[in-house]
Amino acid sequence: MGQRVSPREAAAAALQRGLFRLFSVAMPAAPGRRLPASRGTLGWMLAYILALVVSHAGLRHVDSALPRIGVALLPLVPVVALVLLSVRRVLGMDELERRLEAVALAVTALVTWLALGACWMLEHAGVALDPARIGFLGIPALYLVARHGARLRYA
C-alpha cells in the first residue's frame, strides 16, 4: 500500500533528487565513476542554504554590532564542513579526475580574480555592479564550464 505523501515531503524529495543530479554531474567520484554527491555533502549544502536564510532573517532582529557579525557569519560553519568534504572528495579521485579538477579550479580562480578587477574598473566608469552577487552565481557556473572544457580537452 502506498503511503500518502504531503506536498511538503514531495517537494523536499524532489529538491533532494535535483541536488543529487546536479552534483553527480559536477562531482566525479573516486576512482572515476561519476558520483552522486555524498549525503554528507548534500546535508551540509542544505545546512548552508538554511544558514543563509536564518542569517538573513536574523539580522532584522539583531541591532548591536557584534551579535550582527555573529549572525552574518553563521553560514561559515557549513562552509568549513563543505571545504573539508571537498578536499576529501579530491583526495579520493583518480589521477585524471584530479587533473580535470585542477584545471577547472585554476581557470575559475584566475578568471574570478581578473573579473573582479574588471568589475572595479567598470564601477569607476560609472556602471553599477554587484560583484559579490555576480560572483555568487557566476563562480559555480564558471567552474562547471571550466570542468566541462577540461573534460573535453583531457578525457
Added chain:
Amino acid sequence: MNNRIRDLRGAQGWSQADLAERLDVSRQTVNAIETGKYDPSLPLAFKIARLFGQPIESIFDPGSST
C-alpha cells in the same frame, strides 16, 4: 606518447571497465590513456606494465608524442 594498451587489453579480452577496475582508476582514465589524451603517472604506468607482465618501455613509446 603512444602506447599499446588497447592491443594488450584486447588480447586479454578485457573491456575498458575491466581494466579500469584492475588498475583502480576510472574507465574514463583508461580511455584517455588509450587515446593518448592523457599520459599516466609513473606509478600508474608501472602498475599497467606489471598487470600485463611486460616491461614499461614495451608498452609506452615516449619517442612519439600525440
